[in-house]
Structures are given as structure tokens and as C-alpha cells.
Amino acid sequence: MDKTQNNRAWFLVLPVLILVAFSAVIPLMTVVNYSVQDTFGNNQFFWAGLDWFRDMLHSDRMWNALGRQAIFSAIILVIEVPLGILVALHMPRRGFWASFCLVVMALPLLIPFNVVGTIWQIFGRVDIGLLGHTLASLGIDYNYTSDPIDAWVTVIVMDVWHWTSLVALLAYAGLQSIPEAYYQAARIDQASRWAVFRYIELPKMQGVLLIAILLRFMDSFMIYTEPFVVTGGGPGNTTTFLSIDLVKMAIGQFDLGPAAAFSIMYFLVILLVSWVFYTVMTNLDRKDVTR
Amino acid sequence: MAWMAWTWPTGIFFMVIASLLVVFTVLAARYPETPRRGVLGIETTRGDRLFITLLGSAFINLAWLGLADAAQWWALVISVVYAAAVFRWV
Structure with a gap:
């Protein structure tokens, strides 16, 4: 069948292209330019070639930050995705309580990142915070400012509190789209609760769950504000994730060249993972269409 | 500028x-062109293959820079071979 194509429609994309050029492409080009030069300010630059990339690739500091970041993102995904699904499965499907649950679940998502950080920074304090004080009165030695494990637990619990709702809401949307006939068929077959989840709900949620995993991976991989407000990257460097380290390097130390090389490698990792997710999602969509 | x-x-x-x-x-x-399915098992067009080539070449160059001690031109040579392989088999 011949398909009529009107390429003039591409002009409609022009405003977005211009916007992206100014907000992303030009800054990215500038970062690439900075990554091969050295500067001491005053807009004077000196050619450095690939030295910053070589330095960064041999820098323990960057690999350690990348390691911490990868562990953090993995823990976040392992906790938030199953927990979000579990919450979604137990949310009422219709009526007043369905709307009530949706509003309650959406609340953490509406709070600005730095406010979330401040809430948890105070919440965890042993002297005035509800969590810190309660744990201390129970005899638990908890102090996120001096103990690395406590700092990690605090940052992870904070992220779980902030973002599990997103996974839950997406999973809930996936569940709502399943026609009642599937459940009726399962009841006729006397399928167990697990079988209904495994063979009906999970496959039907696949698309939205992939989006949830992609969003949570990207957000957690770029996390900055919340851990910065709570721990400032400490104690020591134990919660210094990639973006915190990058900001320290670029703005704290004014090492623009190494920071630019660092940013490009950081960008490439995110681009690679996003592409993998995008490819998996589009291929799943195609399979669904052809099914 | x-x-x-x-x-x-x-x-x-x-x-x-x-x-x-x-x-x-x-x-x-x-x-x-019609998208085709290659060794990766995913449908790709020429544009997709270009993207895979460019992204892969970036990682090849970084890996060479981090692991090898020879001139960076060799990474470019490997990238060209990689590009040819991607356009042929992916």
C-alpha cells in the first residue's frame, strides 16, 4: 500500500529543534570544547588534547564515584520497582479510596528536591529529628553525619520515600488498562493469585514498568540535590555520587577541563543506557502490534 | 562565540x-528503506546504525585511551572497522 507522506510536517518540529539547540546542543558543544583545553579564567584557553580524558580514566576518584553511583542506582531499582508494583496491586481500583490513594501517592512527587533533602536532614537528626531521636531512644546508634552506613541508609530510604510513588502510579496505570475479561478468564480457569500476576498483570504492565525503570535509573544516576542537602556527600566521600563530585570539581575547584571530560563520559554512559532501554521498549511495542 | x-x-x-x-x-x-533485523535482533535503519556506530566509537576511543599505551589513531582505525561491521551485520 502506498503511504502518502508530507515532509512539510517536519517544519512543525522546528521550534523544538531550536529550543533543544539552545538548551542542550550548544552547551554540550561548549563542554566538548572545554574538555580538550585548560583555562585559568579570563576566557583564556590552552590546548590540552586528550589529557583530561586520560587523567579522568585513570582517576580513582571518578571510578569510586561511578561505583557508588552504580550501587546506589541498583539498590534504588531493586527496592522501588517491586515495592511500587506491590503498592499498585493493593490500591483500590475504583471509588473514593482510589482517588484518595492517588492523591496521597502523588504528594511526595510534588515536593521540591531541596525540600525533601531538608525534611530528611531534620527528620534524621538525633537531637531534634523524629527519626533520629526515636532510634536513639531505642538504643540504636544512628548518626548519618558520621556513620557511612547510616548515611547510605538515610539517602536510600529518602529516595524510596520520594520516588516509589512514581513507580506505583505507573504500575497502577498499567493495571487499570487490563480488561476485566482477562480476570474473568483467570477465574474460570481457577488461576491462583500468583498465576494472575505472573501471566496477566506483569506482561500487561511490561511497557509502563520499562518506562518506570528508565525514569528511575536516569533520575537516580543523576541524583544531586537530596543527598547534597542531607549529607553534603559525606561522611568523607561515602555519599559523593557522580553529579556531586562533578559539581565539586567544576565549581568548587574550578577545574573546568577535567570536569568537562568527566561530564562527557557521564553523558555517554547515560546515553548508552537510555538507548538500550529505548530500543527494548520500542521492540516490545512492535511485538505487541504484531501479536 | x-x-x-x-x-x-x-x-x-x-x-x-x-x-x-x-x-x-x-x-x-x-x-x-525498510528496517532490517541484524545480529542484535533489533530492527535498525541506516540512522540507527549510524547512532550505534558513533556511540560505540566513543566508547572504543575511551577504552583505547584508558587501557592502551599506543597512538590514539589506532582507536580510530578500530572504530572504522567497527562501523563497517555495524553497517554490514547489525
């Missing part, structure tokens, strides 16, 4: 990428 700190090598780098994008856009318009 001084604030962007342009250099000739980075200018040439971006011109090559921009030219590739233009060439592939023209090719897609003049000679439309």
Missing part, C-alpha cells in the same frame, strides 16, 4: 558529525 572556546579539532569533529547527519537525512529522503 569566544565563550564557547572553539578549537579547530573540535570544530572539525562537529562538522564531521553534522555532515554525517545531513548525508544520512538526504539518503533517508532520497532512498527510503
Whole structure:
């Protein structure tokens, strides 16, 4: 069948292209330019070639930050995705309580990142915070400012509190789209609760769950504000994730060249993972269409 | 444009990428193609293969820089071989 194509429609994309050029492409080009030069300010630059990339690739500091970041993102995904699904499965499907649950679940998502950080920074304090004080009165030695494990637990619990709702809401949307006939068929077959989840709900949620995993991976991989407000990257460097380290390097130390090389490698990792997710999602969509 | 700190090598780098994008856009318009399924098991068009080539080449160059002690040109040679393989089999 011949398909009529009107390429003039591409002009409609022009405003977005211009916007992206100014907000992303030009800054990215500038970062690439900075990554091969050295500067001491005053807009004077000196050619450095690939030295910053070589330095960064041999820098323990960057690999350690990348390691911490990868562990953090993995823990976040392992906790938030199953927990979000579990919450979604137990949310009422219709009526007043369905709307009530949706509003309650959406609340953490509406709070600005730095406010979330401040809430948890105070919440965890042993002297005035509800969590810190309660744990201390129970005899638990908890102090996120001096103990690395406590700092990690605090940052992870904070992220779980902030973002599990997103996974839950997406999973809930996936569940709502399943026609009642599937459940009726399962009841006729006397399928167990697990079988209904495994063979009906999970496959039907696949698309939205992939989006949830992609969003949570990207957000957690770029996390900055919340851990910065709570721990400032400490104690020591134990919660210094990639973006915190990058900001320290670029703005704290004014090492623009190494920071630019660092940013490009950081960008490439995110681009690679996003592409993998995008490819998996589009291929799943195609399979669904052809099914 | 001084604030962007342009250099000739980075200018040439971006011109090559921009030219590739233009060439592939023209090719897609003049000679439309059907996506094909290669060794990765995913459907790809010429544009997808270009993206896989460029992204893979970036990682090849970084890996060479981090692991090898020889001239960076060799990474470019490997990238060209990789590009040919991607366009042939992916």
C-alpha cells in the first residue's frame, strides 16, 4: 500500500529543534570544547588534547564515584520497582479510596528536591529529628553525619520515600488498562493469585514498568540535590555520587577541563543506557502490534 | 562565540558529525528503506546504525585511551572497522 507522506510536517518540529539547540546542543558543544583545553579564567584557553580524558580514566576518584553511583542506582531499582508494583496491586481500583490513594501517592512527587533533602536532614537528626531521636531512644546508634552506613541508609530510604510513588502510579496505570475479561478468564480457569500476576498483570504492565525503570535509573544516576542537602556527600566521600563530585570539581575547584571530560563520559554512559532501554521498549511495542 | 572556546579539532569533529547527519537525512529522503533485523535482533535503519556506530566509537576511543599505551589513531582505525561491521551485520 502506498503511504502518502508530507515532509512539510517536519517544519512543525522546528521550534523544538531550536529550543533543544539552545538548551542542550550548544552547551554540550561548549563542554566538548572545554574538555580538550585548560583555562585559568579570563576566557583564556590552552590546548590540552586528550589529557583530561586520560587523567579522568585513570582517576580513582571518578571510578569510586561511578561505583557508588552504580550501587546506589541498583539498590534504588531493586527496592522501588517491586515495592511500587506491590503498592499498585493493593490500591483500590475504583471509588473514593482510589482517588484518595492517588492523591496521597502523588504528594511526595510534588515536593521540591531541596525540600525533601531538608525534611530528611531534620527528620534524621538525633537531637531534634523524629527519626533520629526515636532510634536513639531505642538504643540504636544512628548518626548519618558520621556513620557511612547510616548515611547510605538515610539517602536510600529518602529516595524510596520520594520516588516509589512514581513507580506505583505507573504500575497502577498499567493495571487499570487490563480488561476485566482477562480476570474473568483467570477465574474460570481457577488461576491462583500468583498465576494472575505472573501471566496477566506483569506482561500487561511490561511497557509502563520499562518506562518506570528508565525514569528511575536516569533520575537516580543523576541524583544531586537530596543527598547534597542531607549529607553534603559525606561522611568523607561515602555519599559523593557522580553529579556531586562533578559539581565539586567544576565549581568548587574550578577545574573546568577535567570536569568537562568527566561530564562527557557521564553523558555517554547515560546515553548508552537510555538507548538500550529505548530500543527494548520500542521492540516490545512492535511485538505487541504484531501479536 | 569566544565563550564557547572553539578549537579547530573540535570544530572539525562537529562538522564531521553534522555532515554525517545531513548525508544520512538526504539518503533517508532520497532512498527510503525498510528496517532490517541484524545480529542484535533489533530492527535498525541506516540512522540507527549510524547512532550505534558513533556511540560505540566513543566508547572504543575511551577504552583505547584508558587501557592502551599506543597512538590514539589506532582507536580510530578500530572504530572504522567497527562501523563497517555495524553497517554490514547489525
